[in-house]
Amino acid sequence: MRTKNVPASSPDPDNTARTFAVAGHLVSAPKAAPGLHLVATPIGNLGDITLRALETLAGVDIVACEDTRITRRLIERFSITATLKQYHEHNAEQARPKILEALARGSSIALVSDAGTPLISDPGFKLVREVSAAGFPVIALPGPSSVLAALSVAALPTDRFFFEGFLPSKQNARRTRIAELARIDATLVMFESGARVQECLHDLASVMGERDAAICREMTKLHEEVRRATVSELAGISDALETRGEFVLVIGPPAADAGLMNDAALDDLLRTSLARGSVKDAVAHAVEVSGRPRREIYARALELSKDGDDG
Known part of the structure; x- marks a missing residue:
């Protein structure tokens, strides 16, 4: 030149x-x-x-x-x-x-x-x-790249990461997707809008509460902000967050002893799946993403299905 x-x-x-x-x-x-x-x-x-x-x-x-x-x-x-x-x-x-x-x-x-x-x-x-x-x-x-910029400052493992993009805007679909993401053995990176970041954090906390995480807002801009804590702690302060701007959420991988999906997250997953299809399909999907026994999941799916019919 x-x-x-x-x-x-x-x-x-x-x-x-x-x-x-x-x-x-x-x-x-x-x-x-x-x-x-x-x-x-x-x-x-x-x-x-x-x-x-x-x-x-x-x-x-x-x-x-x-x-x-x-x-x-x-x-x-x-x-x-x-x-x-x-x-x-x-x-x-x-x-x-x-x-x-x-x-x-x-x-x-x-x-x-x-x-x-x-x-x-x-x-x-x-x-x-x-x-x-x-x-x-x-x-x-x-x-x-906002993905790599957020990942680099999140103080979370970078050897393996999974980029999700935007989670579904509707809560049931978002919770189902979060349950699926929870089993991925990698740091998770996702985008979120200011209008939905608070409710998204609460949904994430219901499944991934104790994982380390970071909220990165307005990367490289004048009002850049990075907050690091557990997902539950970030959800707890979400009402005080400045929601103007663009957000990247970074969530650490599951701990080796993280265990199986909890009952509340399993119920959310089953209810969403049952609303879309059969008990058989809902059970198969829940077994795949939750790691819990098929017999246990099948029994719970029948209970939820019956509750829905009664309602």
């Missing part, structure tokens, strides 16, 4: 140079190679952008992004001129063929999410699947 000691606002005289600004200097960027470039962008602090990401955003023909307003703020911050096209869950089916057509013409395209690494909790994997199946290059530019 070559730098020019001119103000970042200096015009490009022939309107053909590809440049970006760093510390008041314009940096020349080569035209990006044809293909789909997966560019990680900051999750809060714009200073976390990499030089390679800036060079690529300046050098591609098209930047495919979730929200053009958010991406425009990023590229304008670094004086990049780029053609922005929307690619998000609501227009993905229509946008993917157009992206493939552009790649077939030899275009270079950057895919970015609103924040963090593309494909993490967004529809980008479908695009990558079709682009790679069509034989076009897919190039990864690693960088910011």
Whole structure:
């Protein structure tokens, strides 16, 4: 890369140079190679952008992004001129063929999410699947990730972790999923919205109460906050939590002597399963995730089923 000691606002005289600004200097960027470039962008602090990401955003023909307003703020911050096209869950089916057509013409395209690494909790994997199946290059530019940022500061084991994304929004489905996650021998990482974080913590506490955990809010932003305690303790203070912003929850793995699923969690699991299907299916699912004996679970399922019929 070559730098020019001119103000970042200096015009490009022939309107053909590809440049970006760093510390008041314009940096020349080569035209990006044809293909789909997966560019990680900051999750809060714009200073976390990499030089390679800036060079690529300046050098591609098209930047495919979730929200053009958010991406425009990023590229304008670094004086990049780029053609922005929307690619998000609501227009993905229509946008993917157009992206493939552009790649077939030899275009270079950057895919970015609103924040963090593309494909993490967004529809980008479908695009990558079709682009790679069509034989076009897919190039990864690693960088910011709220998952890894939260995991690194949680003070919990990092040798194995399981990323869940968002838990179900409805309580019964959420409790069922938590019961399933409880048996995974790894640190758990999940997203949650401020509107649901309190009720989510209470549901987590009912199954994973004594596990060590961390709540990470607004990672890398001005009001970043990390709280570490057991899940039960965090649930106990959840009413006092600041709920504005974005949350990542990190929960440590089960202890070696954690034992079997407790009665309350088993009942929640069975009730949810019975509402969706037969006693046989509910029992089979509960045996798989709870570790408790089939005969015991079957007897409890019959009781709950009978209670439901009586009601």
